[in-house]
Amino acid sequence: MTAPAQVEQRVLQLRASIGLHVDAYHTHDAPLITDAEYDGLFRELQQLESDFPELSTEDSPTQRVGGAVLEGFEQAAHDQPMLSLKDAMIETEARSFVESVVNELGQDDDVELCAELKYDGMALSIRYIKGRLDRALTRGDGTTGENVTAQARTILNLPLTLPVPIDLEVRGEVVMLKRNFEIVNSRLRRLGQKTLANTRNGAAGSMRQLDPKVTATRRLSFFAYGAFELDGRPAFEASSQWDLIEGMRALGFSVAPETALVRGWNGVREFFESVGKGRVGLPMDIDGVVFKVNALDDQQRLGWNNRTPRFAIAYKYPAEEVESIIEAIVVQIGRTGAATPVAKIKPVRVGGVQVASASLHNQDNIDAKGICIGSTVIVRRAGDVVPEIVRTVLTPGDEALTCYVMPSVCSSCGTTLHRTPGTVELFCPGGIKCPAQKLAKLAHFSSRLGMNIDNLGEKTIQTLIEARLVNMPSDLYGLEEQSVRELPGFASVSAKNLIAGVSSSKAPELPRFIYSLGIEDVGEATSRSLAKHFGTWNSFRTASYEQLLATADVGDGTATNICQFFADPLLSAEADRLAEITQPQSYQQQNGIAMRGMTVVLTGVFPTLSRGQAKALIEQAGGKVSGSVSKKTSAIVAGDAAGSKLDTARELGIVIWDEAQLLAIAAN
Numbered sequence: 001m002t003a004p005a006q007v008e009q010r011v012l013q014l015r016a017s018i019g020l021h022v023d024a025y026h027t028h029d030a031p032l033i034t035d036a037e038y039d040g041l042f043r044e045l046q047q048l049e050s051d052f053p054e055l056s057t058e059d060s061p062t063q064r065v066g067g068a069v070l071e072g073f074e075q076a077a078h079d080q081p082m083l084s085l086k087d088a089m090i091e092t093e094a095r096s097f098v099e100s101v102v103n104e105l106g107q108d109d110d111v112e113l114c115a116e117l118k119y120d121g122m123a124l125s126i127r128y129i130k131g132r133l134d135r136a137l138t139r140g141d142g143t144t145g146e147n148v149t150a151q152a153r154t155i156l157n158l159p160l161t162l163p164v165p166i167d168l169e170v171r172g173e174v175v176m177l178k179r180n181f182e183i184v185n186s187r188l189r190r191l192g193q194k195t196l197a198n199t200r201n202g203a204a205g206s207m208r209q210l211d212p213k214v215t216a217t218r219r220l221s222f223f224a225y226g227a228f229e230l231d232g233r234p235a236f237e238a239s240s241q242w243d244l245i246e247g248m249r250a251l252g253f254s255v256a257p258e259t260a261l262v263r264g265w266n267g268v269r270e271f272f273e274s275v276g277k278g279r280v281g282l283p284m285d286i287d288g289v290v291f292k293v294n295a296l297d298d299q300q301r302l303g304w305n306n307r308t309p310r311f312a313i314a315y316k317y318p319a320e321e322v323e324s325i326i327e328a329i330v331v332q333i334g335r336t337g338a339a340t341p342v343a344k345i346k347p348v349r350v351g352g353v354q355v356a357s358a359s360l361h362n363q364d365n366i367d368a369k370g371i372c373i374g375s376t377v378i379v380r381r382a383g384d385v386v387p388e389i390v391r392t393v394l395t396p397g398d399e400a401l402t403c404y405v406m407p408s409v410c411s412s413c414g415t416t417l418h419r420t421p422g423t424v425e426l427f428c429p430g431g432i433k434c435p436a437q438k439l440a441k442l443a444h445f446s447s448r449l450g451m452n453i454d455n456l457g458e459k460t461i462q463t464l465i466e467a468r469l470v471n472m473p474s475d476l477y478g479l480e481e482q483s484v485r486e487l488p489g490f491a492s493v494s495a496k497n498l499i500a501g502v503s504s505s506k507a508p509e510l511p512r513f514i515y516s517l518g519i520e521d522v523g524e525a526t527s528r529s530l531a532k533h534f535g536t537w538n539s540f541r542t543a544s545y546e547q548l549l550a551t552a553d554v555g556d557g558t559a560t561n562i563c564q565f566f567a568d569p570l571l572s573a574e575a576d577r578l579a580e581i582t583q584p585q586s587y588q589q590q591n592g593i594a595m596r597g598m599t600v601v602l603t604g605v606f607p608t609l610s611r612g613q614a615k616a617l618i619e620q621a622g623g624k625v626s627g628s629v630s631k632k633t634s635a636i637v638a639g640d641a642a643g644s645k646l647d648t649a650r651e652l653g654i655v656i657w658d659e660a661q662l663l664a665i666a667a668n
């Protein structure tokens with residue numbers, strides 16, 4: 001059927017309109033319509049293109065939903081090396097950059113510089129052949145990068161075709177706008193998946209997804225900062241960096257509107273300060289500003305130093321600091337009894353994430369900084385580092401506040417807190433009798449990295465403890481549906497699900513089992529090393545101090561902690577009981593990793609696999625099969641005549657695979 005003229009018209013209209021909204025959103029940070037309205041336009045276009053395939057075009061926005069899953073990333077050589085910029089961390093370094101440029105060029109002090117934002121994401125080099133996006137590479141080691149073309153095609157504001165059929169290489173940064181970071185994280189949270197630590201990891205992690213369909217859900221943006229011909233000559237016969245920027249803008253690339261021409265040191269300082277002031281309000285995270293000598297022939301004269309250009313500098317901002325107020329201080333009792341004061345602060349966005357609490361470490365730190373409930377404080381966070389309270393800011397009225405003093409008894413069980421000898425740390429000696437420690441131990445046992453027990457969150461553990469049904473991890477395996485059903489907040493289905501979750505955690509992989517015991521200093525990586533080294537639970541359980549020490553990554557402290565753990569009659573008896581009940585697998589017979597941690601639901605009839613085969617495939621790849629769809633479901637595999645589970649999955653925004661996709665993923 002050929003498309004009626006009005007359909008063709010509507011398709012063109014929709015594409016133009018979507019293009020306009022993408023531009024308003026990504027380039028100007030000024031969305032004109034809501035996300036839902038945008039999705040409506042997008043879906044309408046998708047529908048029309050599927051009804052009238054002859055109307056599909058290569059550059060339609062619908063082509064950005066992601067193609068087939070890759071087996072791995074291919075390496076490819078860059079046409080021109082991708083090098084990096086020299087950093088200036090303090091004013092004198094930035095100033096001496098300007099001075100050296102002026103001296104070497106023998107120019108006036110007011111040398112012209114192109115001032116740009118230093119976008120904090122992941123560098124990308126994109127090649128266009130005859131105006132079509134041909135290849136996108138990550139930086140890699142600068143000479144060779146990874147081919148992420150399929151992923152790059154999902155970036156909404158990256159042109160798939162250029163208005164002119166030219167060959168061109170464009171360099172720029174893939175970023176996740178702050179607004180999108182919040183949206184993506186709330187979806188990941190809803191799906192029970194690991195959230196992104198910050199926008200930089202969000203951008204880099206999303207580009208490194210083998211399944212471009214996943215990248216497509218991450219709402220990435222691209223900002224351009226360089227362009228050249230494939231032989232390395234400047235693009236557009238440009239004579240300045242500014243011309244390059246304008247040329248890229250004209251081709252449809254996004255460039256931050258803050259980009260400007262400045263002159264001399266004064267211009268550099270003013271730009272650095274003014275962008276610094278407005279940084280919090282920018283749509284994307286930046287970690288500095290970049291200055292490039294504007295005239296390209298001057299750039300040539302200045303040349304390169306090793307791997308960095310002498311005509312450019314990245315002037316970095318110090319770790320972001322934001323003011324907040326301490327609203328409360330709570331003392332958290334950890335799994336091992338450590339008592340840590342934690343400040344609950346008025347939520348602020350700092351260093352790329354929303355911060356609502358920060359550890360105060362110990363009483364000495366509180367005293368040294370003069371921290372009180374009600375204090376105005378400076379919160380700092382750089383990169384992936386945990387947020388910290390740097391200092392207090394004396395504010396009128398604060399004189400009346402009194403410095404916080406940690407309680408002398410455990411907030412959970414009332415036992416007198418002890419001081420760890422030789423340190424300023426306090427701990428609760430209550431052990432398993434302390435409800436907070438009991439809860440933390442059980443939560444650790446059932447956590448995602450531990451036994452990964454479905455349907456058992458902290459709230460449920462709390463309920464089970466209060467009902468005296470569970471005291472220690474092994475009690476979980478004795479739970480009966482009948483008694484769980486009678487608990488507050490439970491009904492017959494939820495009770496069944498809990499019992500099923502506990503039961504399917506049996507036969508854990510050995511590293512998980514070791515981790516779940518909560519031995520001090522034995523985290524995920526150490527547990528894996530121990531499992532690899534000893535192979536079976538028994539040989540780990542009976543290892544001597546010397547044998548433990550022979551394990552990679554295990555030092556004196558960790559080996560001693562493991563010995564002390566097994567020397568404790570209560571702890572070792574519980575560990576033996578758990579091993580007896582759950583039968584940890586030996587390391588060799590461990591399952592694959594392609595689907596580790598995933599919970600998958602099957603629905604409908606598959607073209608080649610039986611239900612049993614599909615289940616076995618998922619389990620061999622390290623995943624689990626569940627009978628019902630919930631927000632924790634990682635994916636649903638839908639065959640013919642799929643029923644209401646598929647509708648529920650759609651409502652919850654869960655990834656939907658067909659049999660072919662399942663086969664491809666499980667085979668990885």
Ligand code: IVH
Pocket residue numbers: 082083084085086116117118119120122123124172173225226290308309314
């Ligand atoms: S120019 C020769 N301009 O910062 C270096 N880089 O070390 C050419 N970056 O990872 C890079 N914003 O991806 C340039 N406006 C900008 C930039 C920028 C961010 C990143 C770049 C690289 C690092 C430079």
